[in-house]
Amino acid sequence: xxxxESGRLQEHPIVDFKRGGEVTIYFNGQPIxxxxxxxxxxxxxAAGVRVFSRSFRWHRPRGFFCAIGKCSACMMEVDxxxxxxxxxxxxxxxxxxxxxxxxxDAEKDVFSILDDVIDKVFPHGSHYSxxxxxxxxxxxxxxxxxxxxxxxxxxxxxxxxxxxxxxxETDVLVVGGGPGGMSAAINAGKYGAKVLLVDENAFLGGQLxxxxxxxxxxxxxRAGTRGIRIAGILEEExxxxxxxxxxxxxxxxxxxxxxxxxxxxxxxxxxxxxxxRAKKIVVATGAYERTLIFENNDLPGVYGAGGVxxxxxxxxxxxGDMGLIVGSGNVGLILTYQLMQAGVNVAAIVEAMxxxxxxxxxxxxxxxxxxxxxxxxxxxxxxxxxxxxGAVIAKLDDKWQPIPGTEKEIKCDFICVAVxxxxxxxxxxxxxxxxxxxxxxGGIVPLRSRFNETSVKGLYVAGDVAGIEEATAAIxxxxxxxxxxxxxxxxxxxxAKKELEEAxxxxxxxxxxxxxxxxxxxxxxxxxxxxxxx
Amino acid sequence: MSLGYLExxxxxxxxxxxxxxxxxxxxxxxxxxxxxxxxxxxxxxESCPANAIEMKNINDPPxxxxxxxxxxxxxxxxxxxxxxxxxxxxDDGMGEVTLQYEFxxxxxxxxxVKLYNRKGEEIGEGVVNWVLPPERNDNxxxxxxxxxxxxxxxxxxVRPVGVKA
Numbered sequence: 001x002x003x004x005e006s007g008r009l010q011e012h013p014i015v016d017f018k019r020g021g022e023v024t025i026y027f028n029g030q031p032i033x034x035x036x037x038x039x040x041x042x043x044x045x046a047a048g049v050r051v052f053s054r055s056f057r058w059h060r061p062r063g064f065f066c067a068i069g070k071c072s073a074c075m076m077e078v079d080x081x082x083x084x085x086x087x088x089x090x091x092x093x094x095x096x097x098x099x100x101x102x103x104x105d106a107e108k109d110v111f112s113i114l115d116d117v118i119d120k121v122f123p124h125g126s127h128y129s130x131x132x133x134x135x136x137x138x139x140x141x142x143x144x145x146x147x148x149x150x151x152x153x154x155x156x157x158x159x160x161x162x163x164x165x166x167x168x169e170t171d172v173l174v175v176g177g178g179p180g181g182m183s184a185a186i187n188a189g190k191y192g193a194k195v196l197l198v199d200e201n202a203f204l205g206g207q208l209x210x211x212x213x214x215x216x217x218x219x220x221x222r223a224g225t226r227g228i229r230i231a232g233i234l235e236e237e238x239x240x241x242x243x244x245x246x247x248x249x250x251x252x253x254x255x256x257x258x259x260x261x262x263x264x265x266x267x268x269x270x271x272x273x274x275x276x277r278a279k280k281i282v283v284a285t286g287a288y289e290r291t292l293i294f295e296n297n298d299l300p301g302v303y304g305a306g307g308v309x310x311x312x313x314x315x316x317x318x319x320g321d322m323g324l325i326v327g328s329g330n331v332g333l334i335l336t337y338q339l340m341q342a343g344v345n346v347a348a349i350v351e352a353m354x355x356x357x358x359x360x361x362x363x364x365x366x367x368x369x370x371x372x373x374x375x376x377x378x379x380x381x382x383x384x385x386x387x388x389x390g391a392v393i394a395k396l397d398d399k400w401q402p403i404p405g406t407e408k409e410i411k412c413d414f415i416c417v418a419v420x421x422x423x424x425x426x427x428x429x430x431x432x433x434x435x436x437x438x439x440x441x442g443g444i445v446p447l448r449s450r451f452n453e454t455s456v457k458g459l460y461v462a463g464d465v466a467g468i469e470e471a472t473a474a475i476x477x478x479x480x481x482x483x484x485x486x487x488x489x490x491x492x493x494x495x496a497k498k499e500l501e502e503a504x505x506x507x508x509x510x511x512x513x514x515x516x517x518x519x520x521x522x523x524x525x526x527x528x529x530x531x532x533x534x
Numbered sequence: 535m536s537l538g539y540l541e542x543x544x545x546x547x548x549x550x551x552x553x554x555x556x557x558x559x560x561x562x563x564x565x566x567x568x569x570x571x572x573x574x575x576x577x578x579x580e581s582c583p584a585n586a587i588e589m590k591n592i593n594d595p596p597x598x599x600x601x602x603x604x605x606x607x608x609x610x611x612x613x614x615x616x617x618x619x620x621x622x623x624x625d626d627g628m629g630e631v632t633l634q635y636e637f638x639x640x641x642x643x644x645x646x647v648k649l650y651n652r653k654g655e656e657i658g659e660g661v662v663n664w665v666l667p668p669e670r671n672d673n674x675x676x677x678x679x680x681x682x683x684x685x686x687x688x689x690x691x692v693r694p695v696g697v698k699a
Contacts, residue, residue: 013638014636214614215614217574217576218574219576224613340637359573360540361571361615363544364543364568364652364690365615367542367544367653368651368652368690369691370655472574509591509592510592511574512592512593
C-alpha cells in the first residue's frame, strides 16, 4: 500500500533540506506527492514503495540498491520509456512511472508464484542440472523459462529529443566532478591550461554531497570540514578560474585517441552530442558499491551503505526505523553515526574480520551511543517476504565458517551492506589502458605512473577509479594528475614543477601510516616503472 | 598480539592516554584526546595555538602536553573523530566534561542529561552548564556537563533525559 507524505525528515542536526515545489507523479497510476529536486526513486521510497522491480527469472522482489545510477535494481518505465534508472531521474509534475516485469505490477506480481511455489520444487540454480538428460525436455523448459525473464512490454514511447553535434577543443578534459575530478580541474586550470570538466549528474561534488561528517586528513585538504561543505568550496574554486568550463549532465561514453564522445542533456527535449578533442584526459569516475553473498541479499531493504546515505543525507528520506550494518569499515561506521543523527536506530554492526576495519575513533563514536559491534560475525540471511523484517547473524570460526549454534536473530527493517567498493573502470578499458586486478585497491585498476598517468599517453586517473581509498586521497591524486597534465603541456613553469613534487610527497606521507600500507602495497603492483613514453 | 580496542570499539582503562595531574585538572579545563590509532589526520595539531599537541607526522597519534594546553578548545571544535574531551575538576568537588554533540534536540544550559561511558552504559545523570551553540561551529555543538568528579574519565556521551536510548 502506498502511503503518501511520510518518511521525509523534517529536521536534521547537520543538513537543511531544501525541498522544491510540490508536484504529483503517478506510480502505476496512483498519485504520489513529491518535491522538485527529488529523484523518482527517492520520492517513491518516501511514499512507502519498497518493491522497485522483479528479478528476471523467479520474479523475486527487488528494491533500490546504490541510488547513484550504478546498479539496475531501480529501473522502471518513466513516461513510457523503459529501463530508466529512477534514482537518476528527477520528478516532474504529471510524470508517469510504472514498474516493469510484473503483472499487474512489481508489488503484486502474480508471477512471484515462481519464487514462492515453483522454487520449492526447482530451487535456484537447479535448471542447470534439471532437464539436461532429455534434449526435448530441456528445449521445452528453456523456452518457458525465457518467457519469464523478458522485460515485459515493448516501449510505449521512445526518446524524442533533438541532439545537435558540437565539436570542441580543450587542453585538459576531466571526466567526473567528484573530489578527484574537481581537484584535477582546479590544479590544471590554475596554471593556465584550458579545462573542460564534465559530470553526468546535475550537480558537482560526486559522493561528497552525502558526506555530512567532518573529514580527516590535514588542514590543507580541509580536514575538520564537512564533506558536504568541501563540495561547495571546490566548486567555488572551480568557478573562480576563468579557463575552466564545467558541463553538468554530460556523460562521456567513449574515448578514442584523444577524442571523447559525450552526450550533454540540456532539457527534456534538447541535448548535445559532443566531440571533445583533448590533449590530456583525466578520468575520475569513482566507484560503485559491492554486495555480499547471503540468503535473501536481494530482498528490498538490503541496500548499499552509500545508497542509504544518498537517500537520507541528500534527499532527507528516512531509510527505516532499525538498521543492521554489515561491515565495519569507515563507510559502515560513519553511516551508523549518520543514521543515529537522523533519528534512525542501529541494531548492530557486524564485521567478519577479527577487528574493526575502519578508524577506531569512528567506532568509538557509535559504541558509546550503545551500538554493539560484532567482530568475527557475519550475516547469514535476511528475513522477510517483500521487504526486510529481520536478519540472522552468526559467529565465524578461524576458517571463516559460521559456528552452528551461535546464530542470533536481529530485529531490523533494513540492512546496509558496507563491504567496500569497486572502481568504475569501464571508460579506461574502452580507452585501451592496461588494467590489472589488485585486491588492495578494490578490484581492476589501471597501471599508472607516479603522476597517475595510465599506459595510454595523456590519459590520467584520479580518485577511487584508480583504487579505492577516500575523498582526501582523491583530492590529492587529482592535484598530482592535474598539475602533471598542465606541466607537460608547457604551463606553469618551474613553480608548477615544484608543486608537483610537493604534491607527490604529500600523498606519500598521507599513506605512510598503517591505513595507507594496504594502498602502498597495492600501488606497488600497478605502478609503471617509467613514465609513459609510447 | 591482543587486538584490544579494535575488537571492542572502546578503550579500556589500561589503554587510555596518561591522565593530567589533579593540580592541572583543577587549574582550568584541559584537552584529553582518546585517539590511540595511527590514522592520517591532523586538524587538532594544526589548530592548536599553544603547540601543546605533539605529532611527528600526519599518521602519528596526537599527544597532549597538559602543561602547555591552555584549554582554548580550538581542537575540540574541529576533531572529526569526536575524540577530544575537555576535562576539569572544580573546587567544589564536582567535575566538568565538555564534548562534541551533533544530535537533535540541541542541548541548552540547564538541561538534564543521561551520562554514558565508552561502552554506551548509562552511568548517571548530569546537568549541562554551558554550550557552544551549533550555529557557531558548523553544527557541532560543544556541551559542557557537570558530573561527579570521579566520572570525568568515564563520561563520554550524553543524551537528553526523556529521549529514548
